[in-house]
Amino acid sequence: MKPNELTAPDIDRLVVDLADQGEFHVHRDVFRDPAVFELEMKYIFERNWVFVGLDSQAPNPNDYFTTWVGRQPIIVARDKHGKLGAFINSCAHKGARIAHHRDGNAKQWVCSYHGWAYDTAGACIYIKDQDAGCYAEPFNKLDHGLKKVKFGQYRGFLFASLSDDVPPLDEHLGGAKELLDLVWDQGPDGIEAIPGVSSYTYNANWKMQVENCIDAYHLTSCHPSFMNIVSRRKAGESDNKQVKSIDFNLMSQVKGGGYTFPRGHAVGFFDNPVPQERGLYQHHDELVARVGEQKARWMYAGRNLTIYPNVQFAENASLQMRVIRPLSVDKTEMTIYCLGAKGESDAAREIRVRQYEDFFNTSGMATPDDTIAYEDCQVGFKASVLTQMQGYGRGMTNVVAGADERATEVGFTPATSSTGPFAMQDETVMFGGYRAWKKFIKDGLAADGVA
Ligand code: FES
Ligand SMILES: [Fe+2]
Structure with a gap:
């Protein structure tokens, strides 16, 4: 199918948003049709910030x-x-x-x-x-x-647009700016990329990465080796004393959820029961004096933030920045960085880097699990007899429009909120990206005179 054969009704068919009736469907073609990929490049990546x-x-x-x-x-x-x-x-x-x-x-x-x-x-x-x-x-x-x-x-986040016909950057980021502030304000002078960038490719669609960042549901099933190793370290069965391991086994005790924002940005979050194990905690007193208790608590919390369409700030085991570069409908290049507060102490930086190596790095214990899962999905997408997926149902009866109590308390202004026990492992947090996906492509088609 040629790109110009896809029209607005096709886009409506590919993402069916009936969330108010308890249904949200994403067609598998969204991940496997080269014609869709062409439209994404044209309207989401090349006419957007x-x-x-x-x-x-x-x-x-x-x-x-x-x-x-x-x-x-x-x-x-x-x-x-x-x-x-x-x-x-x-x-x-x-x-x-x-x-x-x-x-x-x-x-x-x-x-x-x-x-x-x-x-x-x-x-x-x-x-x-x-x-x-x-x-x-x-x-x-x-x-x-x-x-x-x-x-x-x-702040220190840089954006470019190939088109002049985009809203001001401030408007594009909207309420997601407060989430970027939680990244930037970790040090009085902001954050920096710690030397040691790495790049890798995976053989699957770019939106697998967009989804995975805010997919709390995969944690316990996709990363069992990491979780088992951490349990054994905590039980004293390991000689590795270098890493303050993030214990995701504690997640059953905490609250979590997700917020979506217009133009596709989204964050999945969960409370951190052991903030003292974060590198950031080394500067706790300075941090609280500068940003206050509430913001500091949000900085220690797990926050997996996507600024749509191509960057993620994953704050859980350390702080990772991921830049997504789609290469084709089924190939994606990732460039990843460990971030740290400018001027932080050697002790804080050491904790960050060791945690990053342990979990996030290309050689860490999580990233290969995730990329293999994306590639397994892409292989499964070859089954053209199958159309819809059932991966957008969790949290459906919990999500509310606008800011919930927790968001209001800290001053966030999301389009949707879904907060509950971490075990809910909300999937409605993915809706924002697909709503923006539809809007960008349909607006682009309309501007180009394609019905
Ligand atoms: S000077 Fe000829 S291509 Fe650059
Ligand atoms: Fe993962």
Whole structure:
């Protein structure tokens, strides 16, 4: 099926939202149809705000890093005056990528094909042998610089949009800003990516990762080896004294739930019965003095936040940032970072890094469990005789519109709230992403005149 053969009624058929009648259905084609993937790239990734990085990834003048917005190669750079901006990583001459490294510092980028050069504000500063080139006036009138991309920043979180026709970043983030604050405010000067980034791919759709981050239901069944090892450590059966293991076995005793926000953002959360085992707790007094008891409690809580469509801040065993890059309908690249508060003590950082290695890292005990589960689903999706899934029913009789008591108490303003015993393992938290998915694609089709 070609992309332009999918129309708004198809999108309505693929995600059936009858939550007020107790039903919410996502069709398996959403994860396996290349035509759907094309629409997602066009309308969700290439006409929308997309996360590109943290300001700490380019802290000094002329620092830069490379990334992607949808399918487009991007450079995020701080110019010589310290101003951040984003550009398409493609030479104006004949298209070559001009920045090759993941990150670096350069006063200029020189294209390795014919030698044109650009400064870190994106201006073309040199055209090799220009005077001898016999260029005509129309060429001389062209802007030879790198194509600028719309750029936005909230706290230290950087975003770009390939389209100018997007709401202000503030409006795009909406009530999810308070959740980003809980990440950023862990230190008086914010957070930073700890050196040691890693990337990997998995053979499944990008939305498997979007869902999994807020899928509390998989924890006990998908990660039994981690949970068993932690139990044995707690029982004194392990010589590993380096890790303050996060004991997810305690989850049966706590409350949890999820909030959704317009434009697809969502957070799954659960209370933390042992906050003293967090790296952040090393600075407890400073933290409480700065943000207050209530916010500090939320910072210690497990919070798995998706800023739709492509970044997640998973705060449970340590604090992980995951950047999602869809490669095709059934292949996704993940780039993951351990985050820490800028200027935190060595003791705090050590706890964070050890917990991160234990659970989140590519070599940790959780990530491979999850990626194998995504790939198992993608194999199952080959069964084209099957259409709907039954994975969106938990919490249906519990979810309420707007902020519940707990959200109101801390000042969150979600579109939906569902809080209860952790054992509920709510799935309504996934609805927000699919509601936004429908809206972005249908609005895009309408703007392009596709009925
Ligand atoms: S492609 Fe860059 S100078 Fe020719
Ligand atoms: Fe997991």
